[in-house]
Amino acid sequence: MMRIFDRSRRTRLLVALLLSTALVLVTIDFRSHGEGPLESVGRGIMAVIGPLQDAVSHALRPVGNFFAGFTQVPGLKAEVARLERENSLLEQREHQVADIARENEELRQTLGLGRRLDLATTTVRVTGVGPSNFEHTVFIDHGSADGIRKDMPVVAGAGLVGRVVETAPRSARVLLLIDPSSAVAARLSGNGETGLITGSGGGLLPFDLFDPEAKVALTDEVVTSGYQGGVYPPGIPVGTVSKMDPPSGSLSRRVWIRPFVDFTSLDYLLVVTGKGAAR
Amino acid sequence: MIYKRTLLIALLVITGLVIQTSILGEATLGGAKPQLLLVMTVALAMGEGPALGAGFGFTAGLAADLLTGLPVGLTAITYTLVGWAVGTIRAQVQTPSALLPAWMEFTATLAGLLFYGGISLLLGEEAVGGSSLVIHALLAACYSALLTPFLYPVVRGLGARLRPASALR
Numbered sequence: 518m519m520r521i522f523d524r525s526r527r528t529r530l531l532v533a534l535l536l537s538t539a540l541v542l543v544t545i546d547f548r549s550h551g552e553g554p555l556e557s558v559g560r561g562i563m564a565v566i567g568p569l570q571d572a573v574s575h576a577l578r579p580v581g582n583f584f585a586g587f588t589q590v591p592g593l594k595a596e597v598a599r600l601e602r603e604n605s606l607l608e609q610r611e612h613q614v615a616d617i618a619r620e621n622e623e624l625r626q627t628l629g630l631g632r633r634l635d636l637a638t639t640t641v642r643v644t645g646v647g648p649s650n651f652e653h654t655v656f657i658d659h660g661s662a663d664g665i666r667k668d669m670p671v672v673a674g675a676g677l678v679g680r681v682v683e684t685a686p687r688s689a690r691v692l693l694l695i696d697p698s699s700a701v702a703a704r705l706s707g708n709g710e711t712g713l714i715t716g717s718g719g720g721l722l723p724f725d726l727f728d729p730e731a732k733v734a735l736t737d738e739v740v741t742s743g744y745q746g747g748v749y750p751p752g753i754p755v756g757t758v759s760k761m762d763p764p765s766g767s768l769s770r771r772v773w774i775r776p777f778v779d780f781t782s783l784d785y786l787l788v789v790t791g792k793g794a795a796r
Numbered sequence: 797m798i799y800k801r802t803l804l805i806a807l808l809v810i811t812g813l814v815i816q817t818s819i820l821g822e823a824t825l826g827g828a829k830p831q832l833l834l835v836m837t838v839a840l841a842m843g844e845g846p847a848l849g850a851g852f853g854f855t856a857g858l859a860a861d862l863l864t865g866l867p868v869g870l871t872a873i874t875y876t877l878v879g880w881a882v883g884t885i886r887a888q889v890q891t892p893s894a895l896l897p898a899w900m901e902f903t904a905t906l907a908g909l910l911f912y913g914g915i916s917l918l919l920g921e922e923a924v925g926g927s928s929l930v931i932h933a934l935l936a937a938c939y940s941a942l943l944t945p946f947l948y949p950v951v952r953g954l955g956a957r958l959r960p961a962s963a964l965r
Contacts, residue, residue: 524847527847528845528846528847528850528880528883531847531850531851532846532850532876532877532880535850535851535854535872535876536873536876536877538854538872539854539857539858539869539870539872539873539876540869540873541869542858542861542868542869542872543867543868543869543870543873545868546867546868546869547867555862555868558862559862559863559868562813562859562862562863563863565810566810566813566814566817566863569810569814570814570817570818573814573815573818573819574818574819577818577819644818645814645817645818645821646817646821646822646829647817647863647864648813648816648817648829648833648860648863648864649829649860649864649866649871650828650829650831650909650932650936651866651912651913651916651921652864652865652866654864654865656817682865683865690863690865692865698865718827718928719827781822781824782822
């Protein structure tokens with residue numbers, strides 16, 4: 518009986534010790550503002566599990582895809598309907614493409630847009646996703662030894678994905694555009710109205726236009742604005758305007774963006790390593 | 797013996813982290829990711845008691861914390877409390893029900909995520925959306941319950957190897 522009592526007391530003591538240690542770590546982390554000893558330990562853990570993630574995701578990707586497909590079945594029906602609508606819209610637009618391409622080429626030559634988007638990139642593969650339900654990040658198979666640095670923009674074929682927030686020698690962590698702590702300066706490609714896109718955890722992204730009387734229409738394309746000193750180069754496609762809140766009389770106007778990138782199935786990405794990338 | 801236990805716990809945590817972030821990473825349920833390390837913490841706490849549950853929870857939570865940009869230590873606090881609470885409650889519950897592990901996983905995940913979300917909101921973390929927190933926690937809890945039949949026997953089997961020869965639970 519006495520032994521059980523002692524054991525229970527020891528357990529409570531252990532729990533108190535662990536909780537105290539965790540509270541000290543919370544304090545250290547808050548005071549270090551992301552540049553303290555805990556980040557070094559985090560990079561060490563990334564260095565250990567990075568190659569394992571790479572190997573496991575490489576070998577067992579079909580299994581992972583099976584599980585992912587299994588859990589996404591309820592959403593597939595709605596996705597098919599949406600894609601059918603998009604397909605009919607695209608067919609309508611196909612006839613306009615040749616003319617737009619010619620016009621676009623002329624504008625590129627005039628404004629030098631081609632050079633502005635001529636970015637140096639490194640192709641990387643996604644090896645895993647962040648473990649927390651409260652953060653939207655992915656791990657990639659390239660790190661500081663491959664020239665990847667913190668704050669480099671990351672894009673996919675369709676558009677902007679996010680930026681690098683942590684690097685280990687052979688792996689890195691990318692904060693996705695949809696994470697609530699993400700903020701991207703952007704503009705409407707049609708009329709150049711600027712604003713700020715913030716993450717919403719998934720689905721549509723809020724885009725707060727600085728001009729409350731800005732002219733905006735559904736399906737308007739949104740690209741990064743790339744202001745001086747910013748992380749993202751200008752002109753990277755982000756998404757299209759999909760919903761508009763009525764003007765509220767506030768100092769900005771909110772519209773909602775459907776991102777071009779499907780954040781649930783990221784595989785190969787490009788890290789922008791050149792030009793404005795490392796600023 | 798202590799070295800063997802420490803090594804086994806470290807291996808379990810690394811294995812759990814790798815599986816959670818790679819194979820199961822994209823398999824979300826309504827946007828909720830599986831909480832494999834929390835499921836393992838609960839399974840170990842139920843089989844091996846509150847001390848090991850709290851110890852494993854702290855280690856697993858801290859490792860997960862260090863792989864995110866969120867405040868380091870909050871997941872460790874959450875998982876430590878979950879491991880200790882589940883181990884303590886399990887010792888008081890006498891039931892032959894085979895559903896007990898799934899219920900414990902469901903309840904522990906729900907309570908754990910709500911606790912984590914609540915503390916994060918108090919600390920001003922914008923990453924945790926207040927309105928969707930409950931729905932998110934419920935979905936993650938369902939996910940944990942669904943994982944139980946597959947993971948529970950494996951983790952309990954490994955947990956038995958962590959048991960000292962003269963253990964008195």
